[in-house]
Amino acid sequence: MDDPLKRAIAPRKNVRSVLLVALALVVLAVLPQLADMFEQPAMVSLATRIIILAIAAASLNLALGYCGLVSFGHAAWYGIGGYVVGILYNHYVSGDPLFGLPLGTDQMLITLPVAILVSGLFAAVFGALSLRTSGVQFIMITLAFAQMIFFFFVALKAYGGDDGLIVRRRNSLPLIDTRDGATFYWICLVIAITWFALLRRIVSSRFGAVLSGVRQSERRMAAIGISTYRYKLVVFVISGMGAGLAGALMANHARFVSPDMLHWTQSGEFMIMVILGGAGTLLGPAAGAAVLILLESQLAAFTEHWQVILGPLLVLMILFTRGGLSGLWKLLRGGLNG
Amino acid sequence: MSLLMEQALNGVQLGVTLFLLAAGLTLIFGIMGVINLAHGSLYMIGAYAMAAVAAKTGSFLLAFPAGLLAAGIAGVAMEYLVVRRLYARDHLDQVLATFGLILFFNQLTTILFGRQPLFVEIPDFLEGSVMIGGIVRYPVYRLAMIAVGLATAIGLYVLIARTRLGMLIRAGATNREMVRALGVDIRLLYTLLFGVGAMLAGLAGVMAGPILSVQVGMGEQVLILTFVVVVIGGIGSIRGAFIGALAVGMVDTMLRAYLPGVLRQLMAGPDADALAAGLSAMGVYMLMAIVLLVKPQGLAPAHG
Secondary structure, eight states: OOOHHHHHHOOOOOHHHHHHHHHHHHHHHTHHHHHHHTTOTHHHHHHHHHHHHHHHHHHHHIIIIITOOOOSOHHHHHHHHHHHHHHHHHHHHHOOOBTTBOOOOOBHHHHHHHHHHHHHHHHHHHHHHHTTSOHHHHHHHHHHHHHHHHHHHHHOGGGTGGGOEEOOSOOBBTTBOTTSHHHHHHHHHHHHHHHHHHHHHHHTSHHHHHHHHHHHOHHHHHHTTOOHHHHHHHHHHHHHHHHHHHHHHHHHHHTEEOGGGGOHHHHHHHHHHHHHHOTTOSSHHHHHHHHHHHHHHHHHHHOTTTHHHHHHHHHHHHHHOTTHHHHHHHHHHHHHHO | OHHHHHHHHHHHHHHHHHHHHHHHHHHHHHHHOOOOTTHHHHHHHHHHHHHHHHHHHOOHHHHHHHHHHHHHHHHHHHHHHTGGGGTTSOHHHHHHHHHHHHHHHHHHHHHHHOSSOBOOOOOGGGOSEEEETTTEEEEHHHHHHHHHHHHHHHHHHHHHHHSHHHHHHHHHHHOHHHHHHTTOOHHHHHHHHHHHHHHHHHHHHHHHTTTSOBOTTHHHHHHHHHHHHHHHHOTTOHHHHHHHHHHHHHHHHHHHHHHHHHHHTTSOHHHHHHHHHHHHHHHHHHHHHHHHHHOTTOSSOSOO
16 A cells, blocks of 8 residues: 555445345345245346346446546446357357367356457457547547447358357366256356456556546646556457456357347447446446346337337436436435435 | 449438538537437438328428428437437437437337338429430429538528628527527527428438338438548538548548449459448448547537
C-alpha cells in the first residue's frame, strides 16, 4: 500500500454489501435445488444463460465502464469464442485435419482457453486499428469491424455459413458429466465467480487506476507520462477475451453457434446490460444481464412483438434515469421521500 | 468495356443513395453532436410509406412525396420527443436511446406490414433503358436516381454555402453557444435540420424502394454502410460524405461484379462464389481500415 495511486482507490469495506453478495452467492449455488423444489426446471437453463451473458457484459464493462471505450462490436469477440468451440468440435467429430493438423477436440479444458486466446488475438488486431480513433468514430468503427467479421462467418460455408454449426454434445470435462443441466450451471457459475474476482483485482490495481484516469481525462494521463494507447489496447484485449469466454460457454449451453451471435443487435444488448446495471460498477452488468433477460422472456411470453415495448422502455430509461437501475432506484426513493 | 461502364454507373447509383443518408447523419452529428442510429429507420419509413401509398393508389407521383413526408414527420417527431433530450448527453446514451428507437420502429413496421417484403413497380414513365454514348444500355430509373442524387448534393451545397440558413448551420457547427447568444432560436434550427436530414434519408428510401425489396431491417443494413461512409469521409463533413459515399459505392459494386470471376479461375465455382460474396461484403470495411491507417480523421475532415 505504498503506492499512493493504489491507496486512493482502495475499496472501502462495507459490511452490508459484503453480506448481500454472500447471500446472493448462496442462493445462486443452490438454485438448481430451488428450481426442483418449485418445479421450475426451465429456471436452471435461464439462469445459465444469464450467468454467461453476465460474463460478457462484465467484460464489456471493463472497457466501457472503467476505461470509457464505447465498443459497439463486442458481439464479434463473443461470436468468435463460440465459433472456436463449434469448429473444434466439428473437426473432432469428422476427424478432418484443421490447418493440416489433427486439432479437433471436445475437451472443455482445451476449448475454453483456445476460445479466450483466439478472441483475444482478434481483439488485439482490430483493437489496434480501432483505437487510432476515439469518440464517435470509435463507436462506428467497432460496429463496422464487427459487421465485417459477421459477414465473414456468413460467407464461411465450410462451417455452416448462414445456418451455423450444431454442437451435438457439450464439451466434456474429466470426471464431470457436463451434459447434466445443473452440473453445467455450476460450471458456469464457478467460471463466472472466478472471472468477476479477476476483474475485481484488475480494477483495484494500479492498472485499473490508470483506466479510470483515461476515462476521466486521457490528456491528463498522457501529461503525467502514461502511454494511454497501450493501456487502452490491453484493456480492450482483456475485455475481448472475456467476451470470447462467454461465447464459448454459450456455444456449449445452446449447443449451437451461428452468425446471429455476432449480429450487431447482440452488441447493443451487451451495452444495454452494462448501462442498465450501472457502468463502471463490478456487479452492475450482472444485474443488468439478469434484468434484461428476465424482462425479455417475460415480454416474449406476453406478446410476440415484445420489442415494441422494450424499445420505448429503453428510451425512457436512458432519458429519465441516470445510471440505470440504481438511478431508477434513486428516482423512486426520491419520489417517495419528497 | 460496356460491362465496366454499367458497373461504374451502378457504383455511382449506390454512392448517391449512401450520400443522401450520410449527408443527413453527418450534418446531425456535426452540428448537434448527436449520433443517431435510428437514421436507418427513417430510410425504412420512407420506403414503406412510399410502398404503401403506391399499392393503394397505384400512383408513383403520389407515393413519392408521401414517402418524403412520412420520413420528415417521423424525423421531426423523433427530434421533438427523444433526440432533443439527448443533446447534452454523452454518445453512449445517444447510441442506446436510438437503439431502443430502432427496436420500436422495426417491430411496429412488422406489426403494420408483416414480415413479407413489399415490392414496388418502377413507374411507367421511368421504365425501360437508354443507350449512353453508344456503349451501354442503362435503365432509365437508375439514371433518374443518379440525377436526383446529384441534384440533391448540389442543392445541399448551395443551401449550406450560399443561404442564410446555411450560414446559421455552419455557424452552429463551429460554435453553437455563440449562435444562441446572437439570438438565433437554436432549438428551432435543430428541429428543422433534423427534419431535413430525415427527409434526405426518406428520399434515399423512396428511391431505393422500386429496385430493392422493402423489408424490415433494410434500415440497419444501410445504416452500417453509412457509418463506414461517414468515417471514411470525416465526421461532420458534407464534402467528405460525398467522397466517402462514392468510394464505398464503387468499391462495393466493383468487388461484387468482378471478384467471383477472378476467384473462379482459382477454385471451383460454388466455393468461389461463396468466398467472393463474403469478401465483397467485407471489402468496404477493409477500405475503411486502410483509410484509417493513413488518415485517422477521414479523407476530408470538417475542421482543420
